[in-house]
Amino acid sequence: MFAYKSSKKDSTQDQELLQQYQEASDLKVLGNLYQRHTEMVYYVCLRYLQDPELSKDAVMNIFEELIYKVNKQEIKDFPRWLYVLSKNHCLMYLRSQKNKSQISLDEFVKYPEDLHQYEQQDEKEEQLTAMEGCLEKLPDKQQQSVRLFFLEEKCYKEISDSTGYSLNEVKSYIQNGKRNLKNCMEAWNERQ
Numbered sequence: 001m002f003a004y005k006s007s008k009k010d011s012t013q014d015q016e017l018l019q020q021y022q023e024a025s026d027l028k029v030l031g032n033l034y035q036r037h038t039e040m041v042y043y044v045c046l047r048y049l050q051d052p053e054l055s056k057d058a059v060m061n062i063f064e065e066l067i068y069k070v071n072k073q074e075i076k077d078f079p080r081w082l083y084v085l086s087k088n089h090c091l092m093y094l095r096s097q098k099n100k101s102q103i104s105l106d107e108f109v110k111y112p113e114d115l116h117q118y119e120q121q122d123e124k125e126e127q128l129t130a131m132e133g134c135l136e137k138l139p140d141k142q143q144q145s146v147r148l149f150f151l152e153e154k155c156y157k158e159i160s161d162s163t164g165y166s167l168n169e170v171k172s173y174i175q176n177g178k179r180n181l182k183n184c185m186e187a188w189n190e191r192q
Contacts, residue, residue: 014078022071030070034063037079041086048090062089127185134184141165142177149174 017033021025033043041062045055062085075081135143143164148154149170154162159170 011077018070018075018078019185020070025071027067030066033078033160034066034082036081041077041082044083044086045090048087048094054093058086058089058093063084127188130188131181131185134181134188137184138177138180141169142180143171143172144168146177146181 013035014036017029017036020030021033038059041059042055044057046052049055049058062082066082068089069155071087072082098187135146136148141163145165148159148162150154156170156174157166159165160167163170163187
């Protein structure tokens with residue numbers, strides 16, 4: 001694990017650069033200060049994001065955050081402050097991604113764990129039948145796109161080529177079809 005160690009000399013240089021930036025708002029000075037700590041920022045991001053490319057993007061985004069945040073706070077130990085800022089940036093990113101999760105077709109069919117195997121099979125069969133009924137209720141273009149994407153596992157381009165719809169239309173039909181299918185399944189589950 002990467003551990004950041006700074007000497008007293010480094011700390012003094014950091015404070016001087018920080019003060020220069022706060023007085024002159026010179027991005028070059030802030031860039032020099034940030035450059036001294038980008039390796040630490042990268043490893044913090046990598047630890048939380050678990051993805052080298054996302055971590056590199058985060059390093060750039062954190063620099064943009066610095067431009068606004070450095071002048072709004074009293075910073076006594078820049079490396080520690082930057083560490084906390086980097087960690088919080090990553091946590092906020094992860095939190096925002098949780099809300100953007102994709103809904104898989106499997107999520108439409110729930111399997112109760114506490115029933116016996118035969119009861120599970122019966123309920124699964126009922127839900128699959130309900131899902132098929134809900135699929136039938138979708139508008140033709142949505143139905144066709146959803147079937148090709150989820151049941152036949154075709155990619156957007158293959159669906160576009162076989163149906164003649166544009167890529168944007170395919171994406172839209174799948175997105176709207178998923179939403180309509182989900183709403184129909186939720187209504188069916190409430191009736192049960």
